[in-house]
Amino acid sequence: MIVTPKRFSIEEYHRLADLGFFAHSDRLELIRGEIFKMSPKGTAHTSCCMRLIKKLAVLLGDIADLQCQDPIIIPINNSEPEPDFVILLKRDDDYISSHPLPEDILLVIEISDSTLKYDRTVKLPLYAEAGIKDYWIFNLVENHAEAYSNPYQSTQGNFGYQTKQIVLPNQSVNPPGLDNLSLDLAEVFPPVLN
Numbered sequence: 001m002i003v004t005p006k007r008f009s010i011e012e013y014h015r016l017a018d019l020g021f022f023a024h025s026d027r028l029e030l031i032r033g034e035i036f037k038m039s040p041k042g043t044a045h046t047s048c049c050m051r052l053i054k055k056l057a058v059l060l061g062d063i064a065d066l067q068c069q070d071p072i073i074i075p076i077n078n079s080e081p082e083p084d085f086v087i088l089l090k091r092d093d094d095y096i097s098s099h100p101l102p103e104d105i106l107l108v109i110e111i112s113d114s115t116l117k118y119d120r121t122v123k124l125p126l127y128a129e130a131g132i133k134d135y136w137i138f139n140l141v142e143n144h145a146e147a148y149s150n151p152y153q154s155t156q157g158n159f160g161y162q163t164k165q166i167v168l169p170n171q172s173v174n175p176p177g178l179d180n181l182s183l184d185l186a187e188v189f190p191p192v193l194n
Contacts, residue, residue, distance in 0.1 A: 007033030009078050029071075031122060033078040039115050044140050047190035048111050049084060052138070055188055056085065059181050064106060065090055071099045072108070074130040081123065084138075085109035087175060102130040106177045113140040124148065128159040134176040135161065138188070144168050145185055149176065 008016070013030045022028060027038040041049070049068070056066050065088040071080045080099070087107040088100050095104075108127055110119045119137050127135045128151035137146040148161035167173045169189040172182045 005034060007078065008035065009033070010073060010075065010080055013080060027082075029082045030078065030080040031126060038082070039118075042113055044190050045111050045113050048138055048140060048188060051188050051190065052085065052109070052111070055183060056087070059175075059183060060087065060178075062090075063178060063181075064088060065095070067095075067100065072105065073099045073101055074126065075101070077126065077129060079126055079130075081126065083108045083123075084111045087178075102132050105132050107134045107136060107175055108132055109136045109138065111138045111140065116141050124161065125159040128152070128161055136173075140190075143189060145173060147173060 008030060010030065013035065016022065029036055029038060053066070053068055060066055067086040067088060069082055069084055070086075071082050072086055073080055085107075086100060086105055086109070088095070088104050089106060091104065110123060112119045116137070116139060124135060124137075128148075131151055133149060133151065135148040137148075139146055145167040147165040147167055148163065149165075150162040151159065152162050153159050167185060169185045172184045174180075174182055
């Protein structure tokens with residue numbers, strides 16, 4: 001007998017939440033039909049998140065919408081991840097009718113320390129498969145940003161990004177599709193404590 005895990009559809013996942021199956025304090029996400037408990041956030045992650053939300057909110061203004069640690073829906077692989085940040089196209093309904101879909105997304109950002117391997121090996125191919133054009137990792141382990149673009153599928157069927165750019169914490173970067181805007185990473189990365 002072969003044992004396989006039960007995989008959930010997005011609708012089943014929502015139904016479980018509606019039925020109170022999860023505690024309100026549970027931080028969960030649905031990845032390829034499996035429910036994962038998200039890692040607790042350390043102080044460096046929280047500091048980077050606070051700094052980034054301040055800078056992005058001012059930078060974007062009314063040009064695009066900003067979502068922080070909320071769900072996006074990737075229907076092609078039964079996933080509902082909750083990235084740290086998503087820059088979204090403006091939508092007339094302010095996303096009341098549904099969580100953002102891949103076609104609504106300009107950029108997904110993850111802040112990574114203890115989750116770096118997961119964000120590179122699980123989240124990166126997930127976003128690439130969904131056709132999300134740009135994905136950034138704020139790598140707190142190596143103290144730089146990783147900007148991925150141009151999703152592709154290999155001849156073996158694996159998904160990834162063709163382009164990877166390393167952006168150092170003393171440099172600036174332009175959010176994709178918003179080339180006239182510049183984000184100074186020195187104002188985002190938390191200071192290094194001695």
